[in-house]
Amino acid sequence: MISVENVSKTFTLHNQGGTVIPVMEGGSLSVAPGECVALVGASGSGKSTLMRMIYGNYLAASGRIMVGDVDVAQAEPREILALRRERLGYVSQFLRVVPRVATLDVVAEPLLALGVARDAARERASALLARLNIPERLWALSPTTFSGGEQQRVNIARGFAHDYPALLLDEPTASLDAANREQVMALIEEAKARGAAIVGIFHDVEARDRVCDRVVDVTGFTPVRVV
Numbered sequence: 001m002i003s004v005e006n007v008s009k010t011f012t013l014h015n016q017g018g019t020v021i022p023v024m025e026g027g028s029l030s031v032a033p034g035e036c037v038a039l040v041g042a043s044g045s046g047k048s049t050l051m052r053m054i055y056g057n058y059l060a061a062s063g064r065i066m067v068g069d070v071d072v073a074q075a076e077p078r079e080i081l082a083l084r085r086e087r088l089g090y091v092s093q094f095l096r097v098v099p100r101v102a103t104l105d106v107v108a109e110p111l112l113a114l115g116v117a118r119d120a121a122r123e124r125a126s127a128l129l130a131r132l133n134i135p136e137r138l139w140a141l142s143p144t145t146f147s148g149g150e151q152q153r154v155n156i157a158r159g160f161a162h163d164y165p166a167l168l169l170d171e172p173t174a175s176l177d178a179a180n181r182e183q184v185m186a187l188i189e190e191a192k193a194r195g196a197a198i199v200g201i202f203h204d205v206e207a208r209d210r211v212c213d214r215v216v217d218v219t220g221f222t223p224v225r226v227v
Contacts, residue, residue, distance in 0.1 A: 001032065001067070002029075002054065003066040004064070005028055007063030009024045009060055010023060010061055024049060031166075034192050034193070036200060036212045037199050037213065038201070039199065040208075041219040055168055085113050085114065088168070091158075091168070093152070093155075093171050103146075104139040104140065109161075110158060110161045131187075132184075133153070149175055160191070163191075168199050170201050171201055171203060172200065185210060
């Protein structure tokens with residue numbers, strides 16, 4: 001479902017004389033349906049960069065990034081937007097939403113974008129918010145006013161609202177208490193059981209050992225030379 005083949009990435013600092021910063025070369029991994037692969041490596045080794053390339057936020061300098069039948073490295077913006085809407089979910093560490101939109105609608109939005117009826121989308125959103133222990137009295141409020149832990153759980157609910165065939169998870173259990181951590185673990189296990197291909201960054205070693213089938217050490221992807 002997800003296949004990364006010989007991917008490289010550099011950043012060019014145009015305000016510093018065009019200095020090229022090497023990030024990755026020869027990055028390769030594959031994730032089958034129902035499999036969860038963890039990215040590991042020291043801070044700055046390229047874990048988040050690889051995730052962002054898979055999602056299409058960063059453009060790969062070379063190589064292929066296949067999500068289903070779409071090569072994200074070569075796809076047009078409209079193709080990437082369609083991929084994100086239908087097949088590729090991303091749970092980041094930080095919630096980014098339009099201010100003043102109710103939490104219930106923030107979580108329901110991925111389903112509404114797919115044409116799911118509003119009542120059905122809100123019912124799914126309600127179930128996830130309740131499962132992740134967001135008090136119902138907060139559902140009509142914007143999550144921009146919530147605590148960091150509450151925002152993280154809203155972000156997780158939003159990321160699991162639609163049954164994406166592929167998921168990217170960036171520290172999904174960071175800073176969660178035991179009860180909410182267990183709920184997130186269960187959501188990941190349920191996604192695997194229905195056949196989702198998952199790539200994640202898990203600094204929580206116990207969580208990684210529980211839900212991940214393999215680890216890929218990104219420090220093994222030799223950086224390109226500065227030019």
